[in-house]
Each structure stands twice: as C-alpha cells, then as structure tokens.
Amino acid sequence: MRKIKAYTDEDxxxxxxxxxxxxGFEASTTIEHGKSGSSDEEQLVYAASIxxxxxxxxxxxxxxxxxxxxxHGKHHSGILLLKNCLSERLSGAFCILHLPYQQKICRIGLSI
Structure with missing residues (x-):
C-alpha cells in the first residue's frame, strides 16, 4: 500500500x-520547496504536481x-484541513478531508 505524501502550507x-x-510519513513544507508567498491555488497545484x-x-x-x-474539471491530490490541532501532538485533531475526484466532504478524526 502506498503511503500518503504530505505537503504543508504556510498556515x-x-x-x-x-x-x-x-x-514515518513523507512530508515536506512550503519553505522547503521555496514556495512561500504562493497563492492557495498555486500551493494546491504544486502539491498535486509532487x-x-x-x-x-x-x-x-x-x-x-x-x-x-x-x-472546472481540475484535479488535485487531496486537501486535509486541520482544525483545533496542536501541532506538536496532532492527537485528536478534527479534520475535513477533501479527496480528489469526489464532490463530498468527509469529516474524520485524526490520531497519529
């Protein structure tokens, strides 16, 4: 099974x-990729490109x-919106997951 790659934006x-x-996840940041200051749409397109x-x-x-x-028929690799999340723990975070090619929003609990 393929692991999910994560790209974090400036937020x-x-x-x-x-x-x-x-x-154990493959994760990178906007800063690491030199994309600071890019628009939200540009960040989403870039995340999909990698x-x-x-x-x-x-x-x-x-x-x-x-x-x-x-x-508009555009696609992306997914968006994970983290709400009420303690960055250092990521435990019990409530998330909204936008999966590519789907029109619905799924609410999930994340515990890493």
Whole structure:
C-alpha cells in the first residue's frame, strides 16, 4: 500500500511536517520547496504536481477552492484541513478531508 505524501502550507507550523516525518510519513513544507508567498491555488497545484496531499489550517478558503477545482474539471491530490490541532501532538485533531475526484466532504478524526 502506498503511503500518503504530505505537503504543508504556510498556515501550518513546520513542526507538523517534522512530527509526520517522525511517524514515518513523507512530508515536506512550503519553505522547503521555496514556495512561500504562493497563492492557495498555486500551493494546491504544486502539491498535486509532487503527488502530495496539501495540509493546511485554512478552513476559510480551501473548501471553496476544492469546489472550484471540481467545477472546472481540475484535479488535485487531496486537501486535509486541520482544525483545533496542536501541532506538536496532532492527537485528536478534527479534520475535513477533501479527496480528489469526489464532490463530498468527509469529516474524520485524526490520531497519529
């Protein structure tokens, strides 16, 4: 089974990427890729280009961006919106997962 690759945007503390790496995930940050200052849409396109799910705290914009992508036939590798999450632990976080090629939003609990 293929592991999920994670790409964190500027809304998340870099500690999130570090914790994911410690847990065996392939994770990288906007800073590591030199993408600081890119728009949300550019971040999502870039994450897809490297085969990664985008992780963000930006619950204001990404649901809309997801639906705009789907509406226009664009695809991405997924968006994981982390709410009420302690970066250093990622335990008991409540998340909204936007899976590529799906129109629905799934609410999941994340415990890493």
């Amino acid at each position: 998340l503390d870099i500690a999130v990427s570090k914790v994911l790496k410690l847990r 085969g990664s799910v985008l992780l963000t705290h930006n619950v204001q914009d990404f649901p809309r961006i997801h639906y705009e992508f789907m509406k």
